[in-house]
Amino acid sequence: MTGPYAGDPELTPEQEEVIQQPAEAMTLVTAGAGSGKTHTLVRRLHRLVQEEGLRAREILVLSFSRASVRELRSRLARDGAAAQYVRTQTFDSWALELLSEIDSHIDWRSQNFEERIRATTRAIDAGDADGRYEEALRHVVIDEVQDLVGERREMVEALLGRYDCGFTVVGDSAQAIYGFQSQDPAERPGEFFIWLRNTFGEDLVELHLTRNFRARTEEARLALALGSKLQLTDRVTAPGPHLYNRLRTALGGTLEFGSLDDQFVCDSLRKYDGTSAILCRTNSQALLTSELLHKGGVAHRLQRAAQDRAVPAWMAALFRSVDASQLTRSQFDEVFPAVPSVGDLDRDTTWDLLIRHSSPRGRRTVDLVGLRSALVSGRIPDELTAQPPSALLVSSFHRAKGLEFDRVLVTDPGPLQDGRGTDPDEEARMLYVAMTRPRDDLWHLAAPDTRFIRKDDRTNRWGRYHWQRSWRLGLELTSGDVHSDQPAGAYGFAGDPTELQQYLETAVLTGDELVLERVNDETDDQGHSPPYLIRHSDRLIGAVSDPFRSTLYRYMQLGRGSNPRSWPALITGARVDAIETVVGSPLSGASSGLGPHGIWLAPRLTGLTWFSYEKKSREESVDV
Template sequence: YPEITPPSISTTFETHPGIVALAYNRHAAVQIRRRLEELIGDDAGGVTVLTCHGLAMRLAGASFSGRLERSDNPPDNNAFRDVIRRAVDVLQGKGLPKAEADARRDQLLAGFRWILVDEYQDIDADQYDLISALAGRTREEDAGKLTLFAVGDDDQNIYGFNGASVEFIRRFEEDYNARPSYLTANYRSTAHIIAAVNAVVAPARERMKAEHPIHIDRARENDPPGGPWETMDPVARGRVQILPVDGSPLSQFQAQIVMGELLRLKELAPQWDWCRCAVVARAWTWLDPVRAFCEARGIPVQMGNEAIPSVWRLRETQALVAWLRNRTPPVVDGATLETWITAQPSGPWYALLQQAVADYKLEAGGGETTVAHCIEWLAEWSRDVRQRQQGLLLVTAHGAKGLEFDHVAVLDGAWNHVRQGEDPDAQRRLTYVAMTRARHTLLLARFQQAHRLQDGLARHPAVLCREPIPVQPPSPAMEYRHIRAELKHVDLGFAGRRPSNDPVHAAIAALSPGDPLKPRIGSSGCLELLDATGRVVGRLAKAFQPSTGMRWRSATVLAVVVWSRAQSEPQYQPRIRCDSWEVVVPELVFEPEGREARF
């Protein structure tokens, strides 16, 4: 929000240094910190940037790292919702006399005078209560209330299925007697993309910006509407393209048409970078054929749903944590962290930790922090880390939120599906989010049927409706499926049921991410994983089975995680024969049954 952030933050900082900014997740918090550094320099150090969960954990005296170490660490966010409720109780002084409750709140929030909440349209009821308690909304007297500044866009409210409610931002004026300012300048997309986006979202009901459509920023007002691609592309001339899709199976033909168009654009751009491109879909299944297309043709590709298998428990993360805990005295600074990470072997997970170190240096500045603080920060960072893009990103519209790309293709399929808790305009807003990720070019695939979200674009001057593009029948490789196993898919106690001097531990220790594995069905009926010497180094859980009609084709080491007796469920502990061990987590490739086995 460049048009208001520098003067408002700078002016406020001069008289009220106690500013706290609340972000939706750790990734967003890092982005806010980076933006503040760019805008106000050293004054950014006076702004505390936290996630709602991070603030709640501090207020409630809870620990991210402690929770991640427990065997009953839940797979969902219910535990963190409980922490937010506990934080609200603390701020409201539940069970205390009013005077004592007010005194406790003032002590907890000493030094804070201003609150900035980013992505306010995505808060849920618990976060609303936390922000309300922070601001002192229900206090009768003004003394002790904090000034609240919320930034949000009701057109980007897309998490209704997860409890977020657009009603909170719509009633913000009433809740806080606030004055709205409309931040409608778009600093990202071309004028053609902006025009198409406005046409898609305009029919949505109860929009706060209905009379204030987004527009290109002042510095680019005289640019060609299609941006640089107006002259680079003789076909689309910078317009948004609608690509018709026909054929069976639809998903595979769609993948070929969309990727064929991206490859055509690539030939027009000498500096093309797949790391600046994305294919966005409503659901993950529509992206599988796109990945298969890229894998078969050597196009670097990355699936946005490839959950990193418990970043906290990765071998590499635990090595960092162990090094931190052994430091004397127990303090660390960014430069020391950087020296340590630079000395580690190459690999995807140490590269991921390099991101963590860079983010921590940004947040901590140049000074030392305690080891305990660093570990706690790392534990929170590991909850919602985003791996740096290393190729064409395949992602859902929900997963694309907060990202931007030079070139975006939006797949058709399932856009009429409304989840429980969503209103009828939820998919229109989701389409708005998907389209606004694009900077230079935007492709919209369309099946040959009615499409209420695209119908208004057919004759729009910013849009080119292409004629059907002929493609060859899909190759067999388009049917391959690449699956990253999750911890719930793996027999976590496989190596733990063997003594510490068993050769399996050395065999696992010798493995690195990317090493080939040979899958086979063991005597128990579970899939076993063999290393290059033929030793069994892991096993999948019985519950993990390939999709109907598919079988194992190949496997590689995705990651190695550290597990322990203390993290194991009580019913499994009698069979454990060592205190800690490593677990191989594989990445698997499936192919349709009936083909020659490639094991």
């Protein structure tokens, strides 16, 4: 075979049947784990444009996750020929774009995702989108439909129900793991499949992709046989605890990898040549696993939530390269070789993405004012904010969905817990997702001890606790915990901002340990903890943000309205998640010698920390 698909596996008859459906066909594809779904969709889109005669703007591709959208865009750009121009968006970004076109006078970004989704459904039902879609929409492709629940499901049903267009919807109900997003049983996974069958009846073409291209060993195929039993039926028949126990028993029958506090085990993780993942039932387990790996000197990456995006450090280099408001292609080409990291993106693709998201249509320079605005509003494309690759990933089951690795270590999720809102069906599907990530090797791993780790309801963060109720021993760090309105050295402590930017760019690495040092004991009437500075080795590199101080204050309260009586002198166990580009005060940036744009670097924190108290403070906290 020649052309864009040279070297790809030969299409199966099942894939061919999906690809060859006419443009007006209404098709539901059940695609099992590792079944070549993305490649099939790319080939389907290619055929719609090249052979069915659809224009790219007449096709809409929607998906649940940013990772899925990013993968589709990447594959279309590489293989899709004319189909590379097809719109590919998450449900949320598409809803925002549509609402902004329908009524640009409303600040839709100030509303949360769910409000925008509801508004989009109302707009479609009212006919407000007819001018855009009634004649111009000929085919809709929707990926990951098993995760459509609640208001997103209603929005997609409104879209498909109103417009006379073909569609290709793809999902695997065995991997439906987002039912927790809706508390109404009528809105649980499976309802969208029922709606499709009831609405389109005999016109609905149901196809299946059953061949697994991912798993290359019997071990990696261990859970696949249960996939069909986990799929939801028209009655949303629950697979029940039985399948969860079968999956857990199968996992327990794999080899145990060993304890992560064993140096020999850590050495084996470091020396492995392929890609690996350690998958945990909860994010608290992932945080503790990451802590053990750091202690063992094992480099790894902790998977962020899909919506938790960091703007890469190289973006700040673009702004530093010019004082003007426009960046030309020649200036970009001069900077590009020195960019610290651009992932898999080549020069031309990066340039095109910057143009598309910063400048009016037709302009061939990057409008830095527009790009800064995109940074502020979070409109930077996913391709530019994807986490860099790592040989070892630590993730929760949820966040690993759609990923694959040569070797996977799954932590034992333990027996099902009675009550507490546990859904045995969803627990079974989550474990199935975790166990179907490997290409070659599947191991099991003992779960870390989380007896004194729990989610703090007031801050929505994981915290460390003690059997004595009043003790607070540590708190999870997340994005936004570092002050970014002024650059390091211009706030909280005196330093040379220019020199500190160079230090952040060259000396501070992902995974490096940081210490947060309390400056004084002063709180304020706004509910802020004392200020803390951030130390890397022997250098101060930043200060914590006001939102973090507010979060720490609430975490330290023993009850609503109470005033914390003690504060940790040091907060240890913090790690560098990334050095990211942040937006702050242009005036502060200019006075600090960092140019007129108000763009610079700051550390992004992660980790489940430890609190270190002065002895007197500990005694006070125990007396409370």
